[in-house]
Amino acid sequence: MDRRNLDLDTAVAEIERHYVAANPKSRARFEAARDVMPGANTRTTLHYDPFPVTLTRGQGARLSDLDGHEYVDFLGEYTAGLYGHSEPVIVEAIQEALADGLVLGGPNTYEARFAQLMCERFAAVERVRFCNSGTEANLMNLCLARAVSGRPAILVFEGAYHGGVLSFAHGDSPINAPFETVIATYNDLEGTRALIARHAGRLAAVIVEPMVGAGGCIEANPAFLAMLREETAREGIVLIFDEVMTSRLAVGGLHGELGITPDLVSFGKYLGGGVTFGAFGGRADLMAHLDPTSATALAHAGTYNNNVLTMAAGIAGLERVYTREAMTRLNDAGDRLRRELQATATAKGVPLTVAGRGSMMCVHFHPGPIDNPGDAMMAPLPARKLLHLELLLRGFYIARRGFMALCLPLTDTDLAAFREAFAAILTDNRDVLIEAIEKAAGNLR
Numbered sequence: 001m002d003r004r005n006l007d008l009d010t011a012v013a014e015i016e017r018h019y020v021a022a023n024p025k026s027r028a029r030f031e032a033a034r035d036v037m038p039g040a041n042t043r044t045t046l047h048y049d050p051f052p053v054t055l056t057r058g059q060g061a062r063l064s065d066l067d068g069h070e071y072v073d074f075l076g077e078y079t080a081g082l083y084g085h086s087e088p089v090i091v092e093a094i095q096e097a098l099a100d101g102l103v104l105g106g107p108n109t110y111e112a113r114f115a116q117l118m119c120e121r122f123a124a125v126e127r128v129r130f131c132n133s134g135t136e137a138n139l140m141n142l143c144l145a146r147a148v149s150g151r152p153a154i155l156v157f158e159g160a161y162h163g164g165v166l167s168f169a170h171g172d173s174p175i176n177a178p179f180e181t182v183i184a185t186y187n188d189l190e191g192t193r194a195l196i197a198r199h200a201g202r203l204a205a206v207i208v209e210p211m212v213g214a215g216g217c218i219e220a221n222p223a224f225l226a227m228l229r230e231e232t233a234r235e236g237i238v239l240i241f242d243e244v245m246t247s248r249l250a251v252g253g254l255h256g257e258l259g260i261t262p263d264l265v266s267f268g269k270y271l272g273g274g275v276t277f278g279a280f281g282g283r284a285d286l287m288a289h290l291d292p293t294s295a296t297a298l299a300h301a302g303t304y305n306n307n308v309l310t311m312a313a314g315i316a317g318l319e320r321v322y323t324r325e326a327m328t329r330l331n332d333a334g335d336r337l338r339r340e341l342q343a344t345a346t347a348k349g350v351p352l353t354v355a356g357r358g359s360m361m362c363v364h365f366h367p368g369p370i371d372n373p374g375d376a377m378m379a380p381l382p383a384r385k386l387l388h389l390e391l392l393l394r395g396f397y398i399a400r401r402g403f404m405a406l407c408l409p410l411t412d413t414d415l416a417a418f419r420e421a422f423a424a425i426l427t428d429n430r431d432v433l434i435e436a437i438e439k440a441a442g443n444l445r
């Protein structure tokens with residue numbers, strides 16, 4: 001529908017009316033769940049207004065909801081759903097593990113095989129341990145760095161997300177783990193160098209994503225990462241790369257691709273094959289502090305660390321599905337899609353930026369350049385809502401914030417259909433979007 005004569009808020013209100021009318025069962029579920037869960041929610045990321053659709057089923061790259069709609073899944077469970085919803089190799093591996101029983105309560109035959117696959121694949125990983133989430137992987141890496149260095153503080157980047165208790169979207173969250181933090185600006189090479197020098201005596205670790213994921217798929221300047229490596233090595237600070245999202249982007253992890261070797265790496269998401277997962281690892285001498293055969297070992301516990309479902313699914317995925325060829329194909333498709341979406345916007349004169357790398361991308365209603373999450377936050381929020389609800393109504397599932405992660409079962413036809421829907425939405429809303437983006441950008445001047 002042509003919204004030439006409206007402003008952005010009116011256009012959003014109109015699309016929201018359509019959305020509410022199309023989703024009565026999801027709305028009813030949302031209202032009822034409020035009686036037992038705060039905001040009907042058990043994972044903040046999954047809430048969006050006026051209420052989220054309730055998902056009932058996933059098959060391949062398709063999702064179904066309570067009101068009978070089907071979506072092509074361009075969110076891929078925020079990168080954890082890389083294999084899609086029903087990859088046969090993974091389903092079979094889980095069924096086999098299930099047949100031999102759950103919660104065994106001892107070492108099993110899976111875990112060392114999985115560890116071997118991770119050590120072979122990820123350049124900086126000499127030893128690895130499993131846990132249950134990316135948050136936990138980061139907590140373990142940070143705690144290990146603090147224990148080994150004897151220093152209390154960590155350097156993080158404004159806008160970074162490293163987990164539910166490691167969130168720096170607006171500075172230090174009040175419910176963060178109570179680490180002493182120094183907060184720097186992503187891609188600010190000289191500013192960060194100066195902060196490291198000033199706080200070196202107290203810094204146990206620097207933690208960084210080699211491409212900011214949740215904060216908007218913002219690539220690091222390689223010189224910025226090289227500076228982090230150089231300065232942390234000089235000062236005896238542990239350099240932690242959070243590759244919970246980005247390890248899918250290259251064989252060797254993004255750190256391997258960039259040729260930078262952090263001391264420790266955190267993993268999560270897709271590597272568990274769709275089952276709950278986290279892992280952390282890196283330098284053998286650092287990880288040796290966790291060796292229980294040593295008299296001075298630090299304990300790393302976790303009832304479900306080696307649960308057989310995750311172990312079996314993770315092995316199957318790495319060994320037989322996410323091969324080098326599959327990885328190249330998926331990331332090439334992402335690079336193509338990102339360039340095409342950007343070209344569509346440019347051709348229509350809508351000054352937005354499609355940021356990202358490979359199979360991860362994010363639409364920012366901002367002309368760019370976007371060097372850090374602070375830049376991304378200057379975009380008008382209603383524009384995100386408009387794109388999100390428009391795409392849902394057209395049968396495409398992405399995150400409210402414009403984030404997308406491709407999954408393996410997406411086809412060329414799915415990608416073409418998405419491009420068409422995106423182009424149609426920009427055509428229908430061109431004037432209101434341009435006006436809102438320019439206004440937001442003008443407010444900055």
Ligand SMILES: Cc1ncc(COP(=O)(O)O)c(C=O)c1O
Pocket residue numbers: 078132133134135136138161162163164209213214242243244245268269277278
């Ligand atoms: C970069 C990064 N680190 C850590 C996490 C936390 O992982 P989990 O949700 O498994 O705790 C996330 C989750 O989105 C993430 O994107």
